Amino acid sequence: MTEPKPYSPGLEGVIAAETSLSFLDTEKEEIVIRGYDLLELIRSKGYGDVVGLLLEGELPMPERLQAIEREMTQAEIPTAVYDILRLLPASMHAMDRLRTAVSALAGFDPEANSTDPNSERRRGPKVIGQIAQIVANLHHIAVGEKPEKFDPRYTLAENFLRVLVRRSVSPAEVRAFEQSLIAYSEHELPNSTFAARVVASTLSDLYGALTAAVASLKGPLHGGANEAVMYMLLEAQTPAGLEALIRRKLAQKERIMGFGHRVYMRKMDPRAQLLKEVLRSLVEASGKGHEYVEMCQLGEDLMRTEKGLYPNLDYYAAPVYYLLGIPIELYTPIFFAARSVGLIAHVIEQHAENRLYRPRVSYKGPRGKKI
Numbered sequence: 001m002t003e004p005k006p007y008s009p010g011l012e013g014v015i016a017a018e019t020s021l022s023f024l025d026t027e028k029e030e031i032v033i034r035g036y037d038l039l040e041l042i043r044s045k046g047y048g049d050v051v052g053l054l055l056e057g058e059l060p061m062p063e064r065l066q067a068i069e070r071e072m073t074q075a076e077i078p079t080a081v082y083d084i085l086r087l088l089p090a091s092m093h094a095m096d097r098l099r100t101a102v103s104a105l106a107g108f109d110p111e112a113n114s115t116d117p118n119s120e121r122r123r124g125p126k127v128i129g130q131i132a133q134i135v136a137n138l139h140h141i142a143v144g145e146k147p148e149k150f151d152p153r154y155t156l157a158e159n160f161l162r163v164l165v166r167r168s169v170s171p172a173e174v175r176a177f178e179q180s181l182i183a184y185s186e187h188e189l190p191n192s193t194f195a196a197r198v199v200a201s202t203l204s205d206l207y208g209a210l211t212a213a214v215a216s217l218k219g220p221l222h223g224g225a226n227e228a229v230m231y232m233l234l235e236a237q238t239p240a241g242l243e244a245l246i247r248r249k250l251a252q253k254e255r256i257m258g259f260g261h262r263v264y265m266r267k268m269d270p271r272a273q274l275l276k277e278v279l280r281s282l283v284e285a286s287g288k289g290h291e292y293v294e295m296c297q298l299g300e301d302l303m304r305t306e307k308g309l310y311p312n313l314d315y316y317a318a319p320v321y322y323l324l325g326i327p328i329e330l331y332t333p334i335f336f337a338a339r340s341v342g343l344i345a346h347v348i349e350q351h352a353e354n355r356l357y358r359p360r361v362s363y364k365g366p367r368g369k370k371i
Helices: 038-044 047-056 062-073 079-087 094-108 117-142 156-165 171-184 191-200 206-217 225-236 239-251 270-286 290-307 313-323 328-352
Strands: 022-025 030-033
Touching: 030 038, 030 047, 030 270, 038 047, 038 171, 038 270, 047 062, 047 117, 047 156, 047 171, 047 328, 062 117, 062 156, 079 094, 079 117, 094 117, 094 206, 094 328, 117 156, 117 206, 117 328, 156 171, 156 328, 171 270, 171 313, 171 328, 191 206, 191 328, 206 328, 225 239, 225 290, 225 313, 225 328, 239 290, 270 290, 270 313, 290 313, 313 328
Parallel strands: none
Antiparallel strands: 022 030
């Protein structure tokens, strides 16, 4: 009898792919993106730079960067896609509406069924721009407003924020938002990226892989945590209220969203530390939101003391988005829009050297039953 291979619940510790895109170096507490430290990219580069880096392998030169921004901001959304969104009930979760829209985009791409990595790489900036524009308009469509197009005079990040909040935005607000997009852009092999690669491994198309990723990211144990964090902060209202709320949840053995990470385990997510800095900078620039800085710090200290857990990216991204005036239901769709570049890069990599995912099981059921 063949010796069974060890079972790893949740595939924890299992190496499922070889990649040149990113790596979480927990020993050095560094997130490597094509050789660069992600935190350095967040501090010094724009989202368009990271799109070029992930899709094409190198940071783009100024002329190529302008072309990438142009491809993203000039991406047209088929009228029929917005018509489909209007037919969906406003009560439907934003991620469910987004999943439908991403799937529908395939019908308007003449190369939709191509799994050629060069085709996917070339179409990547356009698809990223389309997803960002759809996400920026999701709430507006749900409340009966007309969708707005992106303006090629601005970068993708500035367009994205302008359309989301439909007001003039300051350079500090744009920079805070852009830094969050870069922070979310790529993170090795979380559930949604794995889902995309599994679908891509069947030689299914880019849109199918992205649709699977949306479905995965909706869950509160993955992308949906940022929404849950903001609802928790709003329920608490004050630092004292947050301490009471967290202690009550801990006593009832409830999960505190925004803390812990499958990879970082007993260390702080480096992106969370940087978004903590972004939150403080945004508060200083706007003069409002000091209570969220205090609340988040108290929650961080309390969870470290009581449970030995540290914040993940969602914990500090949530109040950043709230202070920017973004509807809470759009926090996870924004996560997906930002991550779309990483997802597309993974699909390209999967199709370039494909191997169909087909794991086995550890069977625990009965044997030898007779009819």
